[in-house]
Amino acid sequence: MPQRTLTIIKPDAIQQRVAGEVIRQFEQAGFRIVAARLVHLTRKEAEGFYAVHRARPFFESLTTFMSSGPCMPMVLEGEEAIARLRKLMGATDPAKAEAGTIRKALATSVERNIVHGSDSPETAATEIHYFFGEMDLT
Numbered sequence: 001m002p003q004r005t006l007t008i009i010k011p012d013a014i015q016q017r018v019a020g021e022v023i024r025q026f027e028q029a030g031f032r033i034v035a036a037r038l039v040h041l042t043r044k045e046a047e048g049f050y051a052v053h054r055a056r057p058f059f060e061s062l063t064t065f066m067s068s069g070p071c072m073p074m075v076l077e078g079e080e081a082i083a084r085l086r087k088l089m090g091a092t093d094p095a096k097a098e099a100g101t102i103r104k105a106l107a108t109s110v111e112r113n114i115v116h117g118s119d120s121p122e123t124a125a126t127e128i129h130y131f132f133g134e135m136d137l138t
Contacts, residue, residue, distance in 0.1 A: 003081040004034060004137075006127040007089075008116040011069035014038075018106050019072060022115060025102055026076060029088050034075040035136040043067045049130055058111065065111055073131040082124060085117045 007026070009019045026033070041049070046066040053059050076085060090101025092113055097104035107113040118124035128137070 002032075002077045002079060003121070003124075004075055004077045004128060005081040005085050005118045005124045006116075006131070007074050007076055007085060007118075009072040009074070010112070010114055010116060011065065011071050012108065012112040013106065013114045014070050014072065016106070018114070021106065022102055023074075025088060026074075026085075029078075029084065031076040031078045031081065031085070034077050035132045036072060036074040037131070038070050038072050039131070040070045041067045049127070061111060075128050075132060075137060082118055082121065086119065089115050089117050 009022050013019050013022055023033070043063060046063040047054075047059075050059065050062055050066070053062065078084060088102060090097030090103035090107075092103070093110045094103040094107035094113060097107070102115055103113050118127050
């Protein structure tokens, strides 16, 4: 049964004009795009999305970055979508990411790492509904 996951093409990808390349890689990997939108998160919206990281030292810089420009949340669908997307994205630190991954090819730092992906089915469900309603997901 296909699984759904949330990804966000982050502000650095939009600024660098590589969003199309990221989407191309999603599609070449066999993901189906279920929903997508371009949004410019407010600081409060970024803080809400990343609330799970509130106590971490990078929370302030992460939410500042995520509210610095437009980003593109998307729902992707496919077999084992969560694990497959995380493998395609690569390690959070692009210097440690495997060759052929999105972050190895396009990211510039741990924080400016081009793309977000849900890490579990429970997280995916919560994150998808942060950005998309039921009517968006048909």
